[in-house]
Structure formats: C-alpha cells, structure tokens
Amino acid sequence: MTDSAPAIAVHNLRKLYGDKAAVDGVDLAVPRGCFFGFLGPNGAGKSTTIRMLTGLIPPSSGSIELLGMPLAERELEIKRRIGLVPDESLLFDRLTGAEFLEFVGRMYGLARPMAVERAQSLLELFELREKRKLIAEYSKGMRKRLAMAASLIHHPDLFLMDEPFEGVDAVGARLMKDILLDQVRRGATIFLTSHVLEVVERLCDRVAIIDHGKIVREGSMDELRGGTESLEDVFVRVVGAGHEFHELEWLK
Amino acid sequence: MIPAILRAQWLSMRISRLASGRRGAVFTGIVAVIWYGFWTLLAVVAEELTAAPELRSHIETWLPVGLLAVFGYWQLAPLASATMGASLDLRKLLIYPVPRRSLFLVEILLRVTTCAELLLLLTGAAIGLLRNPAFGAWRSIGRVPLAVVLFAAFNLMLAAGLRNLIERLLSRRGIREVMALLLMLVGVLPRLLIVTGVGGRRIEHAFPAAANPIWPWGAAARCMLGLAAGARPLPAAAVLAAWTLAAYLFGRWQFVRSLRYDFQEAQATVVSAKDRPWTDGLYRLPSFVLPDPLAAIVEKELRSLVRTPRFRLVFVMGFSFGLVVWLPMMLRGRVTHSAVSGNFLAVVSLYALFLLAQVTYGNAFGFDRSAAQLYYAAPVALSRVLAGKNIAAAIFIFLEVAAVSAACSVLRLGISAGQIGEAFLVTAIAALYLLGVGNVSSVNYPRPMRAQRVSAGGAAGRAQGLLFLLYPIALLPVFLAYLARYAFDNRIIFYAILAFAAALGVAIYWMAMESAVATAGKRRETILAELSRGEGPMVAE
Numbered sequence: 001m002t003d004s005a006p007a008i009a010v011h012n013l014r015k016l017y018g019d020k021a022a023v024d025g026v027d028l029a030v031p032r033g034c035f036f037g038f039l040g041p042n043g044a045g046k047s048t049t050i051r052m053l054t055g056l057i058p059p060s061s062g063s064i065e066l067l068g069m070p071l072a073e074r075e076l077e078i079k080r081r082i083g084l085v086p087d088e089s090l091l092f093d094r095l096t097g098a099e100f101l102e103f104v105g106r107m108y109g110l111a112r113p114m115a116v117e118r119a120q121s122l123l124e125l126f127e128l129r130e131k132r133k134l135i136a137e138y139s140k141g142m143r144k145r146l147a148m149a150a151s152l153i154h155h156p157d158l159f160l161m162d163e164p165f166e167g168v169d170a171v172g173a174r175l176m177k178d179i180l181l182d183q184v185r186r187g188a189t190i191f192l193t194s195h196v197l198e199v200v201e202r203l204c205d206r207v208a209i210i211d212h213g214k215i216v217r218e219g220s221m222d223e224l225r226g227g228t229e230s231l232e233d234v235f236v237r238v239v240g241a242g243h244e245f246h247e248l249e250w251l252k
Numbered sequence: 253m254i255p256a257i258l259r260a261q262w263l264s265m266r267i268s269r270l271a272s273g274r275r276g277a278v279f280t281g282i283v284a285v286i287w288y289g290f291w292t293l294l295a296v297v298a299e300e301l302t303a304a305p306e307l308r309s310h311i312e313t314w315l316p317v318g319l320l321a322v323f324g325y326w327q328l329a330p331l332a333s334a335t336m337g338a339s340l341d342l343r344k345l346l347i348y349p350v351p352r353r354s355l356f357l358v359e360i361l362l363r364v365t366t367c368a369e370l371l372l373l374l375t376g377a378a379i380g381l382l383r384n385p386a387f388g389a390w391r392s393i394g395r396v397p398l399a400v401v402l403f404a405a406f407n408l409m410l411a412a413g414l415r416n417l418i419e420r421l422l423s424r425r426g427i428r429e430v431m432a433l434l435l436m437l438v439g440v441l442p443r444l445l446i447v448t449g450v451g452g453r454r455i456e457h458a459f460p461a462a463a464n465p466i467w468p469w470g471a472a473a474r475c476m477l478g479l480a481a482g483a484r485p486l487p488a489a490a491v492l493a494a495w496t497l498a499a500y501l502f503g504r505w506q507f508v509r510s511l512r513y514d515f516q517e518a519q520a521t522v523v524s525a526k527d528r529p530w531t532d533g534l535y536r537l538p539s540f541v542l543p544d545p546l547a548a549i550v551e552k553e554l555r556s557l558v559r560t561p562r563f564r565l566v567f568v569m570g571f572s573f574g575l576v577v578w579l580p581m582m583l584r585g586r587v588t589h590s591a592v593s594g595n596f597l598a599v600v601s602l603y604a605l606f607l608l609a610q611v612t613y614g615n616a617f618g619f620d621r622s623a624a625q626l627y628y629a630a631p632v633a634l635s636r637v638l639a640g641k642n643i644a645a646a647i648f649i650f651l652e653v654a655a656v657s658a659a660c661s662v663l664r665l666g667i668s669a670g671q672i673g674e675a676f677l678v679t680a681i682a683a684l685y686l687l688g689v690g691n692v693s694s695v696n697y698p699r700p701m702r703a704q705r706v707s708a709g710g711a712a713g714r715a716q717g718l719l720f721l722l723y724p725i726a727l728l729p730v731f732l733a734y735l736a737r738y739a740f741d742n743r744i745i746f747y748a749i750l751a752f753a754a755a756l757g758v759a760i761y762w763m764a765m766e767s768a769v770a771t772a773g774k775r776r777e778t779i780l781a782e783l784s785r786g787e788g789p790m791v792a793e
Contacts, residue, residue, distance in 0.1 A: 099555060
C-alpha cells in the first residue's frame, strides 16, 4: 500500500450479463484528492461500475485497486475507508435518522459514544432535525441527505457516490457540494456520477464519459471542453443523442 | 386491461424465477407436488367416500358439516398463517383508467391463490356424488357442478371482501394486533367451548344445525345431494345463489372502500422516544454483553422489528394463536393425560418458533430490502451479520415463550416452574436447528418484504416450503427426548438426549452458517437484485 498510488486504479474491468457487456474493458486511474465525475447516458454502465468498486457485485474480469490495495484481497480494510452513497437506498426504514447513523458508525468500527456524538452533529449539519421520525417517512431529498451523512460518519478517504444530488432541494444540494469540496480539500477523493452536468462542471477536476460500457472520453475539465464548449455540448456530442421524435407523426 | 395486468404480473414474477434459477424451480416444484399431492390424496378419499352408496346416511349427515369446515378453512386459514395470498397492488393500478369491475374480477380470481387445495377437495367430493347411484349418479350432472360452482364463488367473493376489510382494519396503527387476536379468538371459540364443556351441548347441537339449508353450506349440501336425498334442490340452489349474490355485493363494497382508503395515512407513525425512554434502554441492553458490530446489528434488528407492523402481528399470533389452538387439546388431555397436556407449554413455544420463521430467521434480509447492501458495503463479515440477526430472532423467540408462560399462569393452567424451564430449553435446542436452516434459506431464497403490509409478503414461498419440510426433522431430536422420557420414565435419559441434541444442534448451526456465508458471498449479486426488485401490479405471496 502506497499513498502515492491512485485512489482508484481499474484495469480492463468487465461485467457481463449473459452475452451483454454492461461494463466492457474499462481502464481508469483516479488520482488521490481528485473530484472525479463519471458521466454517461442511462444504462451506460455507471452504476454497475460503482457497484463493482464497492464490492457489491463481482466483476467478470479485470482488476480493481482502491487506495493502493487490491479489492479482492483486502476487501474489509478497503471498506473501512470508503464512504458510499449508492443509487438505491441503503437506509433501514424502521430506524430513525439518529439510530441509523449510529448504527452505520458502529458498523464502521466507531465506539458507540463517538458514533452517537457524530450522528447528532451530522443530523444538525444536514438539517434532519426531526430526530425521532422514522426513515420510512423521510422524503426523497431527506433520504439522500441522510445517505450522504452516513457516508461521512467514519471520515473516509474515498467517496463513491451514485447520483447523490438526485431529489435534493437547492439548499440541501448546496450544503452537500460545500461539504464534498471541503472533503477534497482535506485530501479525500470523490468519485461521483450525476446527470446534472452543471454540477459536475462546477465541482469536478476530471471527468470520464462512459457509453455502452466503454470509456469514450477522459480528461481534465479543460481538456474535455476544449475552451469553448460546455460540458453538456461535449456530452451530447460524444454519446450521440438523437432527436427522432420528429418522426412520430401521431405525437405532433 | 385484465390480460395486461396479468401479463405485467407474469413478467414481474419471471425476473424472480430467472434469478432463482433451475434449482429454485425444482425446489418449488417439489414443495408444490408435496402440498398439492397431499390435497389430491384427500380429494381422492373424499371422492371414494361420497361415491359409496352404502354410506348414504353418513353422507347426508356429514356433507354439510364438511362444507362448513371447507368454508371455515377458506376464510380463516389465510388469517391463521398470516398470509393472505396475492392481491392487486391498488397504488400501482389506480392511476390507470381501468374499470372497477375489471379490477374486482382480478381480485376475486386472486383469491384462488389461498384456496386451490379446497377446489381440489370440492371437485373430488363432487365427482364422488356424480358416481353415487344413491344420489342419482350422472343424472345429477346439472345440480352438483352448479352447487360446487356457486359455493366456490360464494367463498371467493366473501374471501375477497373479508380480505379487504381485514387489511384495512389491520392497517390501523394501534388496533391491528388487537384485531388479529380477536379474529383468531372468533375462529377457535366454538372448538374451545366444546372442549371445555362450557355450553358444550348447545354447541354440539349447533353442528347438526349446519345442515339447515338456510346456510350456504347447508344449501350447497342439499343442492348437491338432490331429490334422492329427500331434499328439494331448487330452493336450496336459490338460497345458495342468494348467498353468492350477497357475498358479491359485500366483496364489491369492501373492494370499493379499499380503493378509497388511504393506507399511508392510517399507517403514519411518528416515534417519540421521549414518551417511552425505557424502551430505548431495553434496545441498548445487547451492547452491555456483546461487542460491536454484533451488538449494533442486534440493536438495529430489535428496533426495526418492533416497529414493523407485520412482525408485530405475527409475534402476537405466535403465542395467542398457539394458545387458543392447543389449549383445547390441553384441557381435554387433563382427563386423558395426553402428551400435549403434559407438555403444553413446550408445544405452544415450538409452534411460535415455527410461526416467527416467516418474519425473522426464514428470510433474514426481507425487511431490509435494498438496504441489505449495507451489509456488503460495510467492513463486517457476513457471519457477524447473520449471527446478529439470529441473536435478535432468539430474543424474540424467548420473549414468545415468556409470553406464553405468562398467559398460562394468568389462565391458571397449572404450569410449573420446571415446565417453563423445560419449554425454554427445548425451544432453544430446536431454534439451533431452525436458525441454521433459516440462514441457508435466507441467502438462497431471499425476498423483499413490506414492513407495513400486514397481510402479504412473508418469506419466499420456497423458504417457507423449506422450513415446512425441515421443521419435523429439526424437531426430531427433541421429540426423541420426549419419547425416551415416556418410554423409560427417566428424566436423566431425557436430559441426556437433550444434551446430545443441543451438541448436534450447535454443530449443525455452525455448518449451516459456514454454508450460508459462502453462498452469500457467491450469490451477493442475485441476493441484492432479488431484495431490491420492485413488484408487479399484484402483491404476490
């Protein structure tokens, strides 16, 4: 394990579902302390890649190294240093926000008093003040904020986030962005997927675009935009979105 | 529109079937063959009995009682098992312009999911009557099928109405457990009264009254038996048709009320720890004796399950239904000194252990749904997760035994401290085997469960099937211990066998845990996909 090794080093990563490759030979190197945007149209393989990085699904082939350690061999050690915000809910509906955060903290090895203390601080920070409300009654935005809080509680070095801003109001999104930027400043690495390209453009240092399971562009934000284009222009051009709806006569 | 709904459901279920693979399909097939094979056998017996001309007087006496039993099973069995079969998920269908009558028709057809075995039985009895010359044999080809169809339709529509009514009642926070208890008491009260001798004669006289053609089962019996039995079939058929119409109106009325009912509003809960600070202390008790993350998992399970309506319902049923079902046998056994009366507490505790399987150890990740991925994402070994869930389940199992013991004391059933200790002991030993099986089924047949849905979504059918098949085997060591005690009248032999059973149980639990953890690692993708999957337009059991 070396601190100079990339936070994420993926080589020839593939995930097959039958004959179909959801992820098809992806190579990625995300430097430490980087805010990395992972973009792609729906079904391109973003979530599958993140799920492989977190160990939720095994790759069909290829290698994954996180924080300089091979995921397959040092899974538990790596997991202790990862903060995860997945696309699907990992919240237990029948707990309150405070109970859930305390539970997550203890699962990541924090002593109970510390987990309780951090849980309270995070609930305050994320304005989830109805401390006794069950998660089942949370709105979508509140659930995302709680998931973000849970990813922070053990102070991880690497964040893997799948659409973290989805359903979050403007105030909550601003808070989350500020926190994430602060995490990058202290040296953490963030690997994030989002469909909100303006957010990615504003936050990320580097971006990769995946389409049909393959990386089709990768580079710094400036390299991708080439000085004149917006990220949205680049994205639409690269993934080739069509506008065939004009051909549907009945829709006119 | 109905074909579209059915197709959507079929496609939704197909995803699940594909995920479970050929092994799952084979197992489902085996369970189905055993279950329906048993009922087919009963149907054949019914056919043979009703086809015998020499049994004419017996058939005339017992057919209405038999149909009353069919009616009782049809309406009460879904309650007793806390599984009410498939039903339409109205939340997903209300947005579409589907006529109510179409939805109601599908809802009625879905009631077949809880009573297909009874249709087999009725068919067997009907074929027997059609062969029986004492009742006109094939000359009754018109009235026997008519009576069976009307009786089945009556039951289906009544079941649809009752299901909607009960589901609305059970959805109300605070009263669902009381409702469940009352419904069960209503179901077993007649039997209890007969056995205890309270109004016994009057109740016993009520059985012949079942033959009265004013009741649907009496009318159906008369209609099936026909003129040859001395009855007039036409008025009986008219009475049966009237009952069927009434059941249709009731079912339709309840269905429409459910369409307008806001389940979410009824289930709205805001937990206030300030109101009950002592419960928070109870949840934290495991942390005093267990290390993290085990304690954290146990604590989380305790909090979550207590707040889960479906779990609470099954928990209440675990001791109350066990009590009211076995109590008559126990009371009868006071006279005859049967095995049940002597070991009543142990019997009820083992029944509660079995019932809890569907909401705890039989499908350990069911209520977690997609959140189960946290167990894979967190730096915790899966053996710890399963062990934590098992400990939480064991706590509830022992609470059940304590509740049963307390109820026995209140009812002054003469249960000694020794018997209470023995009930705890044998339940703990049997739990070792069943928790082991439950861990294996939880990772092989995971299925998402809805916490707030009290009437559907228990453990996967295959998981329940596996437990159902293995339950007698799991109880075998304990059963052998009791057998030895009665055979040799020696408590030392009894406890020696229990000690052996406990040692074997520990070994089996350990092996099952190893197997479950290995499977959970290999099948993680399938498990998470299965637990995260959405449902089709129906809530399937």
